[in-house]
Amino acid sequence: MHLIRPFEPRDAEAAAAIWGAYDRLAPAGRDLVESYERRRLKSPGSLGWFVAETDGEVSGFADIRRREGDDGPARLRLYVRRDRWRLGAGTLLLQAAADWARTRGAAELRTDCHGGDDESYVWALLHGFDLERERTESLLKLTGWDGTRFARHLERITETGLFLAVLSLAETQPYLQALYDLDAATAPDLPGFVGTVHPYEYWLDNHQHNPLTRLFALALDGETAVAESVLALPRTPGGEAYTLYTCVRREYRNRGLALAVKVLSIAAARAAGATAMRTNNDPDNPAMLRVNEILGYKLVPGPRRMRMSL
Numbered sequence: 001m002h003l004i005r006p007f008e009p010r011d012a013e014a015a016a017a018i019w020g021a022y023d024r025l026a027p028a029g030r031d032l033v034e035s036y037e038r039r040r041l042k043s044p045g046s047l048g049w050f051v052a053e054t055d056g057e058v059s060g061f062a063d064i065r066r067r068e069g070d071d072g073p074a075r076l077r078l079y080v081r082r083d084r085w086r087l088g089a090g091t092l093l094l095q096a097a098a099d100w101a102r103t104r105g106a107a108e109l110r111t112d113c114h115g116g117d118d119e120s121y122v123w124a125l126l127h128g129f130d131l132e133r134e135r136t137e138s139l140l141k142l143t144g145w146d147g148t149r150f151a152r153h154l155e156r157i158t159e160t161g162l163f164l165a166v167l168s169l170a171e172t173q174p175y176l177q178a179l180y181d182l183d184a185a186t187a188p189d190l191p192g193f194v195g196t197v198h199p200y201e202y203w204l205d206n207h208q209h210n211p212l213t214r215l216f217a218l219a220l221d222g223e224t225a226v227a228e229s230v231l232a233l234p235r236t237p238g239g240e241a242y243t244l245y246t247c248v249r250r251e252y253r254n255r256g257l258a259l260a261v262k263v264l265s266i267a268a269a270r271a272a273g274a275t276a277m278r279t280n281n282d283p284d285n286p287a288m289l290r291v292n293e294i295l296g297y298k299l300v301p302g303p304r305r306m307r308m309s310l
Contacts, residue, residue: 002059004092007049009033014058015051018079022114025232025242031211038209043067048100052080052089059084064097066106072196073108073307074101085119094127102310109308115301129306133192133282138289138297140277142270145296150263157260163220164260166268169208172216176204178225179216186247191284192305214244215272217264219257224249227257231265233272241269243279246288258291266295 007015013029020026027035039047046067052060060080066072076097080090101109113120115134125131158164172179177200184197198206212232219227229246243265248257269277280302281288 001054002087002089002092003053004050004096005053007036007051007061009036011051011058011061012036015061018058018061018081019077021082022079022117022120024240025212027211028235035209035211038205042205045104048074048097050093050096050100052084052093054084054087054089059087060089060093062093062097064100064109066101066104067198067202070196071105073110074104074106074310076101076109076111078111090123091127098308098310107310109310111306112303113306115304121304124306127308129308131304132307133305135280135282135302135305136299137278137280137302138292139300140266140292140295140297142266142275142277145266145270147263147267150259153256154260154263157219157256160255161221162226162257164264165218165220166264167216167218169214169216172207175218175220175225176207178220178223179207179218179228180204182225182228182247182249183245185249189247189250191282212244215265215268217261217268219248219252219261221252226252227261229258229261229265231269233269234274237273238275240276240278241265241272241274243277246279258288259294262291262295 012032016027016029016032036047036049046065048064048066050062050064051058060078063077064074066074078090078093078097080093098109111124111129113124115136154164167175180200180203183203187193187197215231215233217229217231218225227248230244232242232244234240243262246258246262266277279292279297281292
């Protein structure tokens with residue numbers, strides 16, 4: 001028998017372990033607790049976290065979210081312990097998540113499953129999801145990677161008057177509005193973009209409290225951020241770094257800025273001890289795929305975006 005109930009802080013370590021078995025960027029238990037407490041205080045109506053409890057143990061975790069006032073789809077993460085598969089916990093968690101989304105006016109549920117996880121993909125299809133978009137990931141081995149061949153390219157960028165830098169989270173504080181403006185201007189250009197651009201307060205909360213250790217490779221034109229590549233560092237030495245987002249303002253494109261900020265981020269990942277870099281790209285974004293090819297990335301299976309009508 002499974003008990004489906006709201007998440008509680010005491011579930012954090014078990015939920016994080018289950019999540020981490022599927023996702024290399026999964027938060028630690030303490031980060032889950034911090035996120036739970038912050039959302040409970042600031043936006044309790046957006047807190048759709050559920051666990052499945054089986055024989056007194058947490059066997060599954062679902063994170064369903066839809067920002068209050070958003071008219072877009074609800075977004076779901078759902079994970080079940082591998083040794084508890086095919087016992088019904090995932091189905092019950094999905095039902096709880098879908099009910100939560102419906103009561104908040106969502107007409108659609110979206111989730112991702114990894115391209116290398118065919119069992120989860122088949123489960124999603126059997127439970128009412130359709131495949132909307134399939135993407136690849138790009139993997140770059142950093143052992144022996146030589147960035148000196150891009151030195152002249154970086155020099156040409158700075159010779160135009162732009163400033164290139166890699167900043168820690170603390171160092172981004174003077175540029176918060178500029179970074180938000182860049183994200184807000186470029187997000188709608190993403191292939192498959194749905195929903196609305198988050199308001200500044202929502203973006204700021206995520207920027208300041210995201211549990212991932214991040215670096216920000218930036219191109220600045222005066223006080224305006226014109227390009228960035230956001231890098232998540234590995235949790236343990238020797239692990240993989242991950243590119244979370246790369247963007248260039250529309251009026252600054254075709255100048256090699258995406259390549260420049262990605263070169264900076266790769267150098268920062270190597271300096272932090274990462275042995276590989278990984279990112280994902282949409283097949284409808286050939287320009288970025290070409291940038292990754294120039295940098296030496298190789299294509300590997302990536303996420304499948306799934307949708308379900310509610």
